[in-house]
Amino acid sequence: MRDDGAVFLRCWDDEIRKGRALLGSSYDHGHHGGVERRKHIKLIEAGAKGYVVVLTAVDKNASPRSIEAYNPDCVFLLDDIQHHDDDTITGRMKQRVAIGDIA
Numbered sequence: 001m002r003d004d005g006a007v008f009l010r011c012w013d014d015e016i017r018k019g020r021a022l023l024g025s026s027y028d029h030g031h032h033g034g035v036e037r038r039k040h041i042k043l044i045e046a047g048a049k050g051y052v053v054v055l056t057a058v059d060k061n062a063s064p065r066s067i068e069a070y071n072p073d074c075v076f077l078l079d080d081i082q083h084h085d086d087d088t089i090t091g092r093m094k095q096r097v098a099i100g101d102i103a
Contacts, residue, residue, distance in 0.1 A: 006049040006102070007040045008075065012065065013056050020090040021052045021078070041081060041089055050078035051102070052093060074098050 015022035024037050044050035053075050057065040080092035 004049075005043070006051065007043050008051045008053060009037065009040060009078070010055050011052045012060070013054050014060050016054070016093070017090075019093050020082075021054075021076070021093055023052075023078075023081070023089045023091050025086075025088045041091075044078060044091070045081050050081075050091065051075040051097065052078055052091065072099070075102070 009021075009023055011021040011023065023041055024034065040050075053070055055067050056069040058068040059065070074096050076093040077095050077097050078091040079094045082090050084090065
């Protein structure tokens with residue numbers, strides 16, 4: 001989280017469906033930053049600006065995953081956070097934002 005309250009979350013590129021990024025689920029609670037991630041999601045739901053950085057994994061089947069690549073020049077503005085019946089949480093990737101355009 002930045003000083004201005006903006007929240008940046010990471011999302012794997014293979015966990016994006018129809019413009020919605022998988023942000024979390026009940027099964028990651030307490031693991032690999034899950035508690036902090038849920039706090040960040042609540043901040044976005046409460047009105048903080050949320051952005052997602054899209055990552056590509058070296059091996060999509062590995063656990064834990066390692067980052068192969070990401071685009072350092074842009075992120076996506078998040079909105080419409082939804083909690084689903086399967087305990088997943090997704091956010092709509094509303095628009096691409098150049099890093100230089102984020103104040």
